[in-house]
Amino acid sequence: MADVAVVKAEAGRLDPNTKLAVSNMFEYVLKNMRLGRPDGRAENFSATFLSGTTSSVSGREVVLPHGMERTPYVAIPVLALQTVNCSLPVLTVTRVPDARNIYVSSTETDVPFCVYVEG
Numbered sequence: 713m714a715d716v717a718v719v720k721a722e723a724g725r726l727d728p729n730t731k732l733a734v735s736n737m738f739e740y741v742l743k744n745m746r747l748g749r750p751d752g753r754a755e756n757f758s759a760t761f762l763s764g765t766t767s768s769v770s771g772r773e774v775v776l777p778h779g780m781e782r783t784p785y786v787a788i789p790v791l792a793l794q795t796v797n798c799s800l801p802v803l804t805v806t807r808v809p810d811a812r813n814i815y816v817s818s819t820e821t822d823v824p825f826c827v828y829v830e831g
Contacts, residue, residue, distance in 0.1 A: 716742055750792040750826045759830035761790065766801050766818040766825065773806045773817045776827075784809050784831030787816070792826045801825050 719738040723731040748755030750763070762776045778784055787805075792798045801823040807815035814829060 747828060749794075750790050750828070754828070754830075757830065759784075759828055761792075761826055762787075762814070762829055763792070763795075763824065763826045764816075766803075766820050766823045768822050770819045770821055771817050773815055776814050776816070777812055778809070778814055778829050778831075780811075780829070780831050782831045783811050784814060784829045786831075787814055787827040787829045790826045790828050795824065795826070798824050798826060803827070 716735065716739045720731075720735045723734045726734065745756045747757065747759070748761075750761040753760050758780075760778060760780060762778060764774055764776050767774055787803075787809075789800045789803065791800055801818045801820040803816040803818050803825070805815065806817045809815065809831075814827075816827075818825075
């Protein structure tokens with residue numbers, strides 16, 4: 713996690729009121745950054761959560777539309793605690809993501825999963 717002391721030190725040259733305002737803003741932002749619930753857009757980041765189910769055929773590709781305005785570069789498996797039977801199947805990238813979809817497969821069949829996708 714970022715250290716607010718660095719921001720306070722950098723703000724040291726500002727007048728006291730501005731320094732206090734800047735320090736308070738950074739402290740608030742750093743304490744309140746979170747991914748959010750895995751049911752849509754991330755709360756504070758340029759990312760989204762995607763849910764899917766692995767194919768009923770082992771190794772068959774699953775296409776997940778991401779709805780982002782850019783091509784994502786990472787997908788992190790997430791265990792959605794409010795979703796019964798959600799698990800973390802081993803996923804394999806089958807194609808490089810594009811502006812619309814990510815592409816994965818798994819040897820595990822019919823397993824619901826969730827991924828955090830950032831781009």
